[in-house]
Amino acid sequence: MLMDKTMGLELKMPDLGNLTESAQPLECRVALISADRQLAGDWVNALNATAAQHENPFGLCFEAVTPAGVERLVQEEDNLQALIVDGGCDAQSLEAADELADRIHGLRSQLNIFLVAHGSLAGAGTAPQAAPSAQSLANLRQRFDELFDRREGNFNHMFRLVQAFIARRASTPFADTLKEYVFSARDAWHTPGHSGGDSLRNSPWVGDFYRFMGEHVFNTDLSVSVQVLDSLLEPHSVIQEAQDLAAQAFGARHTFFLTNGTSTANKVVIQQILGGGGKIIVDQACHKSVHHAIVMNRCEPVYLKSVLHPEFGIYGPVKRSDIEQALDEHSDARLLVITSCTYDGLRYDLKPIIDYAHERGVKVLVDEAWFAHGYFHPELRPTALECGADYVTQSTHKMLSAFSQASMIHVQDPDFDEFRFRENLNMHASTSPQYAMIASLDVARKQMAMEGYSRLKQCLQMVDTLRRAVDETGVFRALTRDDLIAEPLANDNIRLDPTKVTIDISASGYSGKEMQIKLFDQYGIQVEKTTYNTVTVLVTLGSTESKLLRLIHALKQLARNTRKRGHIASARKLPEFTHFNCLPADAYFAETEELPLMDNGVEATRNLVGRTCADEIVPYPPGIPVLVPGQEISTQIVQFLQQLLQGQNTTEIHGLIFRSDEPMLRVVKEDAPQASPKKAAGKKSGR
Numbered sequence: 001m002l003m004d005k006t007m008g009l010e011l012k013m014p015d016l017g018n019l020t021e022s023a024q025p026l027e028c029r030v031a032l033i034s035a036d037r038q039l040a041g042d043w044v045n046a047l048n049a050t051a052a053q054h055e056n057p058f059g060l061c062f063e064a065v066t067p068a069g070v071e072r073l074v075q076e077e078d079n080l081q082a083l084i085v086d087g088g089c090d091a092q093s094l095e096a097a098d099e100l101a102d103r104i105h106g107l108r109s110q111l112n113i114f115l116v117a118h119g120s121l122a123g124a125g126t127a128p129q130a131a132p133s134a135q136s137l138a139n140l141r142q143r144f145d146e147l148f149d150r151r152e153g154n155f156n157h158m159f160r161l162v163q164a165f166i167a168r169r170a171s172t173p174f175a176d177t178l179k180e181y182v183f184s185a186r187d188a189w190h191t192p193g194h195s196g197g198d199s200l201r202n203s204p205w206v207g208d209f210y211r212f213m214g215e216h217v218f219n220t221d222l223s224v225s226v227q228v229l230d231s232l233l234e235p236h237s238v239i240q241e242a243q244d245l246a247a248q249a250f251g252a253r254h255t256f257f258l259t260n261g262t263s264t265a266n267k268v269v270i271q272q273i274l275g276g277g278g279k280i281i282v283d284q285a286c287h288k289s290v291h292h293a294i295v296m297n298r299c300e301p302v303y304l305k306s307v308l309h310p311e312f313g314i315y316g317p318v319k320r321s322d323i324e325q326a327l328d329e330h331s332d333a334r335l336l337v338i339t340s341c342t343y344d345g346l347r348y349d350l351k352p353i354i355d356y357a358h359e360r361g362v363k364v365l366v367d368e369a370w371f372a373h374g375y376f377h378p379e380l381r382p383t384a385l386e387c388g389a390d391y392v393t394q395s396t397h398k399m400l401s402a403f404s405q406a407s408m409i410h411v412q413d414p415d416f417d418e419f420r421f422r423e424n425l426n427m428h429a430s431t432s433p434q435y436a437m438i439a440s441l442d443v444a445r446k447q448m449a450m451e452g453y454s455r456l457k458q459c460l461q462m463v464d465t466l467r468r469a470v471d472e473t474g475v476f477r478a479l480t481r482d483d484l485i486a487e488p489l490a491n492d493n494i495r496l497d498p499t500k501v502t503i504d505i506s507a508s509g510y511s512g513k514e515m516q517i518k519l520f521d522q523y524g525i526q527v528e529k530t531t532y533n534t535v536t537v538l539v540t541l542g543s544t545e546s547k548l549l550r551l552i553h554a555l556k557q558l559a560r561n562t563r564k565r566g567h568i569a570s571a572r573k574l575p576e577f578t579h580f581n582c583l584p585a586d587a588y589f590a591e592t593e594e595l596p597l598m599d600n601g602v603e604a605t606r607n608l609v610g611r612t613c614a615d616e617i618v619p620y621p622p623g624i625p626v627l628v629p630g631q632e633i634s635t636q637i638v639q640f641l642q643q644l645l646q647g648q649n650t651t652e653i654h655g656l657i658f659r660s661d662e663p664m665l666r667v668v669k670e671d672a673p674q675a676s677p678k679k680a681a682g683k684k685s686g687r
């Protein structure tokens with residue numbers, strides 16, 4: 001709504017002090033779209049003359065464009081920040097302007113769009129023509145940031161209004177206040193104890209750390225005692241304003257900042273919907289924070305099976321038919337949790353899945369930890385929010401310019417209970433958040449709102465260059481969407497986030513781990529992750545042409561030094577999930593004992609099979625649990641774990657306890673009252 005876009009924030013002029021520090025002078029192009037060349041020419045001249053006479057820190061310059069050229073302009077002109085669309089003098093032209101605005105938003109979600117219309121058509125006065133319906137008027141008010149009457153003569157005001165909207169998008173209310181506070185150099189008689197770094201600065205022992213980190217790491221590390229910086233746990237001023245701007249930028253109704261990562265964000269949302277218990281449908285490959293939330297909230301999980309790609313050892317999404325079947329079979333489920341995109345960049349076709357869940361009264365949380373950039377380039381859309389997700393969690397730090405641990409929760413649940421949410425969030429959040437992290441969320445949002453499209457365009461160009469260069473080595477191969485989609489997912493319209501580039505290295509004769517070490521030791525390149533025969537690199541806003549050059553050079557060199565294929569373990573299929581003997585929480589908190597996993601394999605197996613596991617057991621890679629608390633241990637699972645421990649390629653199995661180097665599993669004591677099978681819920685809910 002128009003009111004939402006302007007309410008709550010003063011439309012302040014930009015801070016010129018900030019702008020003079022920017023690397024290049026700013027240029028913001030504003031296109032005036034009209035088929036009426038006379039009007040367009042007159043207005044553009046008048047607006048440019050106004051810009052020349054007034055303070056113009058953003059470098060606003062106006063140009064006339066015909067409707068036919070708009071889409072090309074929107075895609076090619078990186079400095080374009082706003083459009084003024086002529087809605088003509090009749091209802092038909094107005095409708096065309098409305099459709100055009102919709103298409104522009106589809107291409108670039110962040111541009112400001114203004115409508116010029118005959119006052120009567122836009123709802124003022126008596127219409128000479130057929131007046132638009134109340135509904136289409138409401139749509140107009142939503143689609144456009146502001147309306148101008150075609151008979152407008154005050155170009156000063158028009159210029160200022162366009163500038164004010166751009167200024168609002170470019171503002172960083174929290175980051176600016178933090179900077180102002182630091183520069184106001186107040187005396188600190190409050191936490192943190194280093195007091196702006198004063199405790200370290202002159203120390204012969206730790207002064208080097210102060211100098212290494214830099215003064216602003218310390219003097220921006222403040223506390224809730226500084227009231228002008230608002231409170232993350234109860235925001236009313238600058239943090240709230242920053243969150244409102246983020247909600248607008250990411251297309252949410254509400255946005256909440258977190259300084260404890262998406263690990264915490266997932267727990268907050270699950271507690272919001274399922275605090276105290278209830279049924280949750282989750283994919284087995286979901287992040288461990290979801291499994292933790294299941295224990296913490298005494299939830300009853302229905303696990304969905306992620307599809308393994310047999311050749312590359314990559315776990316992809318869950319088959320859509322499996323999700324629908326689970327929703328049909330568990331009409332009492334309250335939340336569906338989906339990870340999209342996955343670590344490897346595989347994205348669900350979310351809309352039909354979310355609609356299916358909503359038709360059955362199930363809320364949907366989409367874990368977009370790896371997809372905070374999705375809304376800012378058309379090749380990556382639609383996002384989960386655009387597909388109707390109720391809650392979306394994003395690690396802003398993973399792909400955008402925020403500090404580690406800085407995350408956001410976006411909400412558009414129509415039944416959202418904000419008071420309860422605040423309590424849930426506060427239960428998980430620290431009362432001493434890192435202020436630099438909050439500022440980095442504010443700045444990361446601004447960057448995406450102002451230049452997200454152009455920066456992602458550059459990323460995607462880099463991805464193309466990288467892919468081509470990888471393929472040209474003749475040894476390495478950049479995997480395409482089709483390569484990464486296992487056969488059972490062929491008809492699920494799965495997409496690929498191209499910024500995650502997975503390279504098949506099988507023909508080199510080296511394993512993923514070996515290649516990772518070679519890249520690091522010989523070329524100083526650290527990759528994101530590996531599987532047995534793949535290496536994945538992330539192309540982010542921070543990827544540069546020079547880094548790309550070095551990576552391509554390294555791959556070309558390595559392609560010349562292949563070896564005869566040694567023994568490389570292939571992807572192991574995880575054993576089937578067994579059933580639950582009790583709720584995960586009952587098992588986790590029950591009286592337990594530790595049983596050996598390896599010693600005299602046969603006996604260990606005999607002792608363990610049929611017992612209830614109390615912990616989550618997760619081999620890496622691929623980081624998917626083979627056991628979760630409450631699950632019955634099967635022969636297949638024990639043998640799988642034994643083989644992993646005997647093999648050479650397993651790096652870690654989380655959840656095992658090592659007693660004098662002996663791997664042990666924690667299982668529920670057979671007579672433990674807390675976890676008696678009588679209490680088991682959904683015995684067959686494990687799939």
Ligand SMILES: Cc1ncc(COP(=O)(O)O)c(C=O)c1O
Nearest residue numbers: 261262263287339367369395407
């Ligand atoms: C799918 C998924 N969700 C959530 C998280 C947790 O995110 P964070 O590191 O921000 O806590 C991760 C981390 O890797 C993840 O892969």
